[in-house]
Amino acid sequence: MSQAEVKRVRYKMGKLERKNTLVAYSFLAPNFIGFAIFTLVPVICAIALSLFEWNGGDISKLKFVGLDNYATIFATKKVAEKGLGYFFNRADLGIALKNTVFYTVITVPLTIICALALALLLNKIKGAVFFRTVFFFPYVSSMVAICVCWSFMLMKDGPVNQLIMALGINFNKGWTADSTMAIWSIILVSVWRNMGYYMVLYLAALQGIPRELMEAATVDGASKWQQFLHVTLPQLKPTTFFVSVMMVISCFKIYDVVAIMTDGGPGRATKMLVTYIYDEAFIKVRYGQASAISMVLLVIVLAVTIIQFSSEKKFSND
Amino acid sequence: MKKMLSVLLAVMMLISLLAVPALADDQVLTVVTWDATTTPYLIAQKEAFEASHPGVKIEYVDVASQDYAVKATTMLEGGDTSDVFMIKEIDNLINWQAQGFAAPLADYIAKGYDLSGFVGTEVNYAVDGVQYAIPFRSDFWVLFYNKDLFDAAGVDLPTNDMTWGQYAELAKKLTDKEKDVYGTHYHTWLSAVVNWAVCGTGYTLADKKYDNLLYYYTLYQDLEDSGACMSYADLKASGLHYSAAFANGNIAMLPMGYWYVSTLIGYNKDGTCNFNWGITAVPHADDVAAGSSFGNLTGAMINAKSENKDLAWEYISWLGGPEGAKATASVGARPAWVSEDVAEAMASVDGFPADANSKAALIPSSVAMEWPVAEKVSDIKTIVNEEHSMIMAREVTPEEGIGEMNERVAELFE
Numbered sequence: 001m002s003q004a005e006v007k008r009v010r011y012k013m014g015k016l017e018r019k020n021t022l023v024a025y026s027f028l029a030p031n032f033i034g035f036a037i038f039t040l041v042p043v044i045c046a047i048a049l050s051l052f053e054w055n056g057g058d059i060s061k062l063k064f065v066g067l068d069n070y071a072t073i074f075a076t077k078k079v080a081e082k083g084l085g086y087f088f089n090r091a092d093l094g095i096a097l098k099n100t101v102f103y104t105v106i107t108v109p110l111t112i113i114c115a116l117a118l119a120l121l122l123n124k125i126k127g128a129v130f131f132r133t134v135f136f137f138p139y140v141s142s143m144v145a146i147c148v149c150w151s152f153m154l155m156k157d158g159p160v161n162q163l164i165m166a167l168g169i170n171f172n173k174g175w176t177a178d179s180t181m182a183i184w185s186i187i188l189v190s191v192w193r194n195m196g197y198y199m200v201l202y203l204a205a206l207q208g209i210p211r212e213l214m215e216a217a218t219v220d221g222a223s224k225w226q227q228f229l230h231v232t233l234p235q236l237k238p239t240t241f242f243v244s245v246m247m248v249i250s251c252f253k254i255y256d257v258v259a260i261m262t263d264g265g266p267g268r269a270t271k272m273l274v275t276y277i278y279d280e281a282f283i284k285v286r287y288g289q290a291s292a293i294s295m296v297l298l299v300i301v302l303a304v305t306i307i308q309f310s311s312e313k314k315f316s317n318d
Numbered sequence: 319m320k321k322m323l324s325v326l327l328a329v330m331m332l333i334s335l336l337a338v339p340a341l342a343d344d345q346v347l348t349v350v351t352w353d354a355t356t357t358p359y360l361i362a363q364k365e366a367f368e369a370s371h372p373g374v375k376i377e378y379v380d381v382a383s384q385d386y387a388v389k390a391t392t393m394l395e396g397g398d399t400s401d402v403f404m405i406k407e408i409d410n411l412i413n414w415q416a417q418g419f420a421a422p423l424a425d426y427i428a429k430g431y432d433l434s435g436f437v438g439t440e441v442n443y444a445v446d447g448v449q450y451a452i453p454f455r456s457d458f459w460v461l462f463y464n465k466d467l468f469d470a471a472g473v474d475l476p477t478n479d480m481t482w483g484q485y486a487e488l489a490k491k492l493t494d495k496e497k498d499v500y501g502t503h504y505h506t507w508l509s510a511v512v513n514w515a516v517c518g519t520g521y522t523l524a525d526k527k528y529d530n531l532l533y534y535y536t537l538y539q540d541l542e543d544s545g546a547c548m549s550y551a552d553l554k555a556s557g558l559h560y561s562a563a564f565a566n567g568n569i570a571m572l573p574m575g576y577w578y579v580s581t582l583i584g585y586n587k588d589g590t591c592n593f594n595w596g597i598t599a600v601p602h603a604d605d606v607a608a609g610s611s612f613g614n615l616t617g618a619m620i621n622a623k624s625e626n627k628d629l630a631w632e633y634i635s636w637l638g639g640p641e642g643a644k645a646t647a648s649v650g651a652r653p654a655w656v657s658e659d660v661a662e663a664m665a666s667v668d669g670f671p672a673d674a675n676s677k678a679a680l681i682p683s684s685v686a687m688e689w690p691v692a693e694k695v696s697d698i699k700t701i702v703n704e705e706h707s708m709i710m711a712r713e714v715t716p717e718e719g720i721g722e723m724n725e726r727v728a729e730l731f732e
Contacts, residue, residue, distance in 0.1 A: 056395045057417025078729070090726075148557070155555040177551030177711040267708035282388045284696045285413055 050291035069292035104251035119202035136196040147260035179269035205239040348400040354378035358649035366645035401624040421620040451619035452638035453654035458613030465594040479608035485601040492570040501546040518610030524692035535716035550710040565591040580650035583669035609683035
């Protein structure tokens with residue numbers, strides 16, 4: 001080929017490549033534009049807003065306060081005087097953090113165990129489809145309806161308390177009116193609702209475990225429990241990783257169950273990070289402070305997710 | 319074929335253009351409010367205004383009562399152009415004015431608007447001497463009682479001059495566990511249980527000291543323990559509303575806001591409630607005059623972004639003034655405008671209890687504001703309500719809860 005011909009071919013190839021790239025970007029564009037407008041831009045605005053004081057009115061009323069909002073929510077003055085105990089027992093952010101972390105640390109393992117147990121039970125039994133529908137049903141039901149029904153069930157003299165009393169435990173207080181039990185009522189409703197969804201994920205994963213592995217284990221003389229421990233569980237590690245990442249993120253963002261069942265109460269026993277953000281932003285109309293709390297939430301969830309991803313190498317099947 | 323289609327389309331467009339002027343006859347005023355379809359006075363006010371202002375239609379934008387403040391604020395922050403926003407609590411207006419959403423009314427009032435009928439309550443809606451809203455309802459709390467239950471028990475009816483101690487005894491007397499009758503009923507709100515501390519005493523809930531509330535918490539817990547009222551925990555869990563509870567007919571007394579009168583009258587008319595009821599003044603503390611009560615204002619403001627400010631002014635000035643007051647009073651609600659005509663209208667409402675005590679209860683001796691306009695009142699409200707729920711749920715004793723209120727509110731101002 002002559003120089004000119006080579007150049008022409010290269011130009012045409014470059015043009016094709018550019019056209020392909022353009023097509024690729026145009027497919028990505030709608031999703032990215034939506035993400036940019038509804039997620040990226042608001043997050044950047046929130047980061048900026050956390051450095052200002054704003055009451056939601058005229059934009060010109062924005063007042064730059066630097067890190068004052070963070071100083072207020074972390075109660076830095078009081079903590080310097082009275083120590084960290086003050087932050088976790090009396091400051092709103094400390095209490096909200098404590099409650100949210102407690103809720104997450106209990107709910108995630110509990111949901112995973114329940115979902116896995118259900119998946120194992122319903123993997124290969126008669127009428128599996130029926131039971132799977134039954135357990136998945138709470139996930140598709142209205143959250144408000146679920147919370148209202150559970151509120152009734154957890155009342156003093158309600159069916160749950162009667163069951164507990166029948167088992168010999170002397171407890172008969174309305175769960176949502178007791179500052180120790182209120183958070184357990186939230187945990188109970190969350191686990192009950194979500195285990196169906198994660199059960200479906202585990203079912204799919206279980207059915208993807210190669211039969212040869214199980215047969216090899218049986219041939220080698222492994223008991224059912226040993227098979228579960230040494231073959232099934234390791235094979236489920238990617239799913240467990242995915243489930244735990246999703247669950248941790250969604251647990252930190254819990255709002256609807258709390259708002260309907262306890263409204264943060266009694267007192268501040270079930271005050272969560274997101275209910276705290278909602279109160280600051282929409283009831284007290286302090287957008288600067290609310291944004292600062294949102295940043296704290298963002299940093300925590302980001303940190304936890306990064307930790308989980310960096311230990312993912314242990315979870316991969318290679 | 320194509321040419322005929324385009325000619326046809328052009329003709330249709332022309333016709334639609336001609337039709338538009340005919341539809342634009344009525345002016346529409348959008349009014350943001352709560353429970354628009356179920357509140358009797360809102361229906362009466364709309365009918366009366368449209369009747370006296372032909373060519374104007376009121377369009378209510380209905381928001382759920384529980385979330386009204388948050389929803390309305392969010393609407394305003396989003397640039398909503400509804401003409402009028404009703405005001406549920408005084409600090410709604412204070413916030414909206416600070417955010418720049420309320421249109422100042424000074425110019426309109428200067429053209430000649432008589433504020434005297436509001437007997438000074440309108441200052442609650444003024445900021446730095448400038449009026450931003452007009453009140454149209456002034457509520458105070460009264461004691462509702464189920465006459466039939468009193469007659470069945472053979473007990474004397476409550477009077478307009480009872481102390482809290484006498485009220486508690488009465489409640490216990492009327493409680494009948496076998497017949498599932500409760501002597502009294504407390505709604506879960508802070509106002510229903512302890513706001514009495516502000517009646518006739520000059521004390522306010524923003525005074526940073528809450529020891530005055532101890533008496534009322536102790537009174538309440540004594541009544542709850544003796545079964546004279548439903549438990550707070552059960553009410554919170556079930557979400558039972560006081561309007562349904564009392565209308566059920568098994569509660570003898572209910573301290574509640576006067577607005578419940580128009581609801582009960584409506585219930586009588588549609589058959590939801592079929593017993594005789596009456597009202598008296600709320601009980602008073604031993605050292606306070608009979609007829610002392612606390613209350614709240616309801617008003618309306620013009621949205622600064624409204625495009626019909628003049629019409630909106632016509633509406634809110636009518637609403638608060640003597641004409642609107644008559645419409646409000648006609649269904650048993652209590653207007654902010656005070657005059658002989660209004661008092662007459664209130665007493666002669668069809669369905670209002672006919673006994674002398676109920677009529678006398680219409681005139682309280684003093685009405686304190688439920689919450690004052692004060693610095694950081696929003697934060698104080700949150701703290702006091704949080705500790706209130708702890709006390710009511712028996713998580714802490716009233717002394718401990720009040721101690722927490724004192725401490726946490728004091729910290730706000732350090």
